[in-house]
Amino acid sequence: MIGSRFITxxxxxxxxxxxxxxxxxxxxxxxxxxxxxERLTFNATxxxxxxxxxxxxxxxxxxxxxxxxxHLATRYIELSRSxxxxxxxxxxxxxxxxxxxxxxxxxxxxxxxxxxxxxAHEFDSALADLxxxxxxxxxxxxxxxxxxxxxxxxxxxxxxxxxxxxxARLTARHVFLACLADIAGVTGEAxxxxxxxxxxxxxxxxSDSERIWxxxxxxxxxxxxxxxxxxxxxxxxxxxxxxxxxxxxxxxADFLLDQGRDEDxxxxxxHETRADGLLLRLAIAEQALKRPSFQNHxxxxxxxxxxxxxxxxxxxxxxxxRFTLALLRNPQQALLLAQENWKVQRxxxxxxxLLESALAAGNHATAQPALDWLSMNHVEDLHLQKLAxxxxxxxx
Amino acid sequence: MRxxxxxxxxILLSQSAWxxxxxxxxxxxxxxxxxxxxxxxxxxxxxxxxxxxxxxxDGSISWGEVRAKQAxxxxxxxxxxxxxxxxxxxxxxxxxQLVDHHTDGAYAVLQFIATCPTExxxxxxxxxxxxxxxxxxxxxxxxxxxxxxxxxxxxxxSPAHSFAMGEGSVWQEVRLYLREGVWHIWLGFDHLLxxxxxxxPAVLIRQGGQWKAVPDFAIALREVVSIVTAFTVAHSLxxxxxxxxxxxxPSRLVESAIAGSVVLAGIxxxxxxxxxxxxxxxxxxGLIHGFGFAAVLSDLGLPTDSLLLSLMSFNIGVEIGQLVIxxxxxxxxxxxxxxxxxxxxxxxAGSIAIILVALVWLAExxxxxxxxxxxxxx
Numbered sequence: 001m002i003g004s005r006f007i008t009x010x011x012x013x014x015x016x017x018x019x020x021x022x023x024x025x026x027x028x029x030x031x032x033x034x035x036x037x038e039r040l041t042f043n044a045t046x047x048x049x050x051x052x053x054x055x056x057x058x059x060x061x062x063x064x065x066x067x068x069x070x071h072l073a074t075r076y077i078e079l080s081r082s083x084x085x086x087x088x089x090x091x092x093x094x095x096x097x098x099x100x101x102x103x104x105x106x107x108x109x110x111x112x113x114x115x116x117x118x119x120a121h122e123f124d125s126a127l128a129d130l131x132x133x134x135x136x137x138x139x140x141x142x143x144x145x146x147x148x149x150x151x152x153x154x155x156x157x158x159x160x161x162x163x164x165x166x167x168a169r170l171t172a173r174h175v176f177l178a179c180l181a182d183i184a185g186v187t188g189e190a191x192x193x194x195x196x197x198x199x200x201x202x203x204x205x206x207s208d209s210e211r212i213w214x215x216x217x218x219x220x221x222x223x224x225x226x227x228x229x230x231x232x233x234x235x236x237x238x239x240x241x242x243x244x245x246x247x248x249x250x251x252x253a254d255f256l257l258d259q260g261r262d263e264d265x266x267x268x269x270x271h272e273t274r275a276d277g278l279l280l281r282l283a284i285a286e287q288a289l290k291r292p293s294f295q296n297h298x299x300x301x302x303x304x305x306x307x308x309x310x311x312x313x314x315x316x317x318x319x320x321x322r323f324t325l326a327l328l329r330n331p332q333q334a335l336l337l338a339q340e341n342w343k344v345q346r347x348x349x350x351x352x353x354l355l356e357s358a359l360a361a362g363n364h365a366t367a368q369p370a371l372d373w374l375s376m377n378h379v380e381d382l383h384l385q386k387l388a389x390x391x392x393x394x395x396x
Numbered sequence: 397m398r399x400x401x402x403x404x405x406x407i408l409l410s411q412s413a414w415x416x417x418x419x420x421x422x423x424x425x426x427x428x429x430x431x432x433x434x435x436x437x438x439x440x441x442x443x444x445x446x447x448x449x450x451x452x453x454d455g456s457i458s459w460g461e462v463r464a465k466q467a468x469x470x471x472x473x474x475x476x477x478x479x480x481x482x483x484x485x486x487x488x489x490x491x492x493q494l495v496d497h498h499t500d501g502a503y504a505v506l507q508f509i510a511t512c513p514t515e516x517x518x519x520x521x522x523x524x525x526x527x528x529x530x531x532x533x534x535x536x537x538x539x540x541x542x543x544x545x546x547x548x549x550x551x552x553x554s555p556a557h558s559f560a561m562g563e564g565s566v567w568q569e570v571r572l573y574l575r576e577g578v579w580h581i582w583l584g585f586d587h588l589l590x591x592x593x594x595x596x597p598a599v600l601i602r603q604g605g606q607w608k609a610v611p612d613f614a615i616a617l618r619e620v621v622s623i624v625t626a627f628t629v630a631h632s633l634x635x636x637x638x639x640x641x642x643x644x645x646p647s648r649l650v651e652s653a654i655a656g657s658v659v660l661a662g663i664x665x666x667x668x669x670x671x672x673x674x675x676x677x678x679x680x681x682g683l684i685h686g687f688g689f690a691a692v693l694s695d696l697g698l699p700t701d702s703l704l705l706s707l708m709s710f711n712i713g714v715e716i717g718q719l720v721i722x723x724x725x726x727x728x729x730x731x732x733x734x735x736x737x738x739x740x741x742x743x744x745a746g747s748i749a750i751i752l753v754a755l756v757w758l759a760e761x762x763x764x765x766x767x768x769x770x771x772x773x774x
Binding site: 026027029033034037038040041042043045046087094100103274276303304307308310311312 | 417418419420435437440441442444445450453454455456457458459460462463494495496498499500501502505507527528529530531532533534536549551648
């Protein structure tokens with residue numbers, strides 16, 4: 001994997017030599033002290049900011065105290081999810097620094113290390129850490145759940161199912177069943193999975209964040225099988241919780257884009273320009289509507305993807321492939337990215353960008369891995385099946 | 397503890413949080429003789445986390461707040477950037493502070509001048525900003541001189557990089573890495589000892605289960621050349637694979653295996669029946685030693701724009717260092733080969749001593765402890 005990444009870097013380096021290392025404009029000196037330069041995620045009186053400050057000072061007084069560090073790092077990881085800001089992941093990692101390089105950190109630190117690696121798409125390394133946790137604590141529900149979700153992304157469904165099954169006695173019934181339904185929803189049991197998920201939502205013991213998770217899952221399965229009404233209703237139910245969740249916003253925007261509801265996408269995302277994934281969906285909608293802000297947003301995304309390459313990380317390859325195909329309209333390069341992405345992630349969205357790029361680039365043979373994945377796992381997804389038919393018809 | 401662990405459960409499940417950009421700073425250095433003019437763009441959000449910029453606690457940062465904190469920003473940032481010309485430290489002074497916008501928001505722009513004692517031929521940049529607060533922070537360097545521009549990325553894992561400067565700087569870079577290669581084989585006792593151990597019996601030959609002195613120099617030379625060549629080919633191979641990121645082994649494993657290879661080479665001298673073809677041993681273990689060289693080379697901080705050149709220079713340096721040893725050792729061993737003491741004292745007792753030393757290394761490296769304060773320089 002390291003090797004292929006290196007080759008991709010070479011290819012990309014050749015295709016686009018970026019100049020983002022230079023300062024973007026001319027540095028300036030403002031004349032007005034009241035000129036606002038930056039808005040922070042929280043102001044100092046925000047309860048979250050207060051909580052983080054308290055945790056930080058507690059840790060400062062008890063440096064090397066595992067439980068305090070784990071508590072703070074956990075809060076940072078949660079914030080990275082709700083705010084979509086990777087800085088919080090780096091901060092979580094810094095808090096765990098005393099244990100980060102150890103071959104066998106304590107299980108609580110190891111679990112968080114796995115989570116941070118998962119976010120950096122270092123899936124194999126994250127799995128190794130999780131197995132380390134489970135070696136010492138075979139009843140650690142969180143470790144089993146995280147393991148299941150990584151294996152699911154890697155399309156290792158049998159192993160993922162086994163990880164979910166380990167949860168049967170370790171956690172609430174709805175978490176256990178949702179874990180299994182998530183896999184079943186991709187692997188040919190969409191109808192059954194929807195029934196289970198709907199039942200779980202009726203359960204009173206489901207927390208708000210669990211409701212978002214289960215409703216979003218249900219909505220995505222319904223969207224894939226072409227049941228727009230149920231998808232719409234489930235997305236609305238997830239949004240009703242009013243908890244901020246970047247993944248939900250992205251999934252809902254994708255659904256709206258497929259429905260041709262571009263105006264609704266603009267309305268949903270017009271203030272979410274900081275997160276690349278959401279800005280991408282906003283720009284796709286603006287392109288369809290021929291909005292003037294479109295040019296600006298494409299330029300921003302171009303600069304951001306280039307900046308990400310300059311720092312030597314490549315986490316958002318799926319988004320970059322989609323950006324390259326839908327907005328830059330460069331199918332050849334989109335295909336390279338989609339293929340690179342497929343080596344790491346194998347969810348329906350990853351298959352879709354690979355099939356779309358292969359079709360647009362007229363290079364149908366490159367779609368084969370995704371076609372094999374589709375048929376081997378009996379994936380139910382109308383868009384993917386339509387794309388597969390187009391590719392196979394042309395090939396014949 | 398269990399409470400908040402369960403609380404994150406669901407959040408972990410939703411995959412792929414995309415994101416704004418992670419934390420980066422942009423550092424440009426322009427080198428002119430003994431002076432460096434620098435510009436350092438650091439995100440206001442990062443500075444706010446480090447030293448607090450939001451004086452009125454309203455959740456936004458104004459130009460007035462940045463201006464009020466200029467001294468604090470300078471005294472926070474500058475000590476975290478060490479510039480060294482050859483071995484001497486260059487002292488930096490801030491000349492101006494401005495602001496600029498990058499794709500992910502506003503940045504404080506620190507302009508400064510660093511002055512080094514002498515003209516800069518070899519610059520080391522040691523960067524320690526923010527890693528303690530954000531372990532994924534990176535510093536993106538653009539280093540320019542009259543004729544060319546080099547780039548580098550600082551991270552917690554590689555916070556220091558070295559650069560060769562000036563005209564003919566390619567040659568200087570070659571020299572730098574050549575020298576490092578030579579020194580590494582000389583100071584890295586374990587590589588040296590492995591090679592010497594394999595070479596000790598080269599002036600002898602096995603006949604009827606007995607060591608005999610080789611009849612002429614050509615036979616000894618042929619043996620030496622085959623061993624050195626096999627070792628060189630093998631370690632060059634793995635060194636290149638590791639530097640290009642194609643293969644990677646954990647350093648504890650590599651260092652332990654290197655110590656183990658010295659032990660085995662010593663044992664093979666005591667029990668020559670184990671292997672008649674010492675070049676095969678040199679090749680097999682040379683593969684491991686290559687990973688050891690790679691670790692040293694990456695610690696030096698490789699220039700990204702001339703990776704191949706520095707790799708080759710380092711490797712040639714290693715070979716030169718190796719050859720010097722062989723040229724010094726071989727005639728001596730050849731001259732002594734007939735004496736009884738060469739076999740008992742040098743070959744037997746020498747090999748036993750080598751085995752003992754290497755066993756200590758092995759134990760230290762496997763167990764990650766220090767048995768004796770004097771350690772190998774690796």
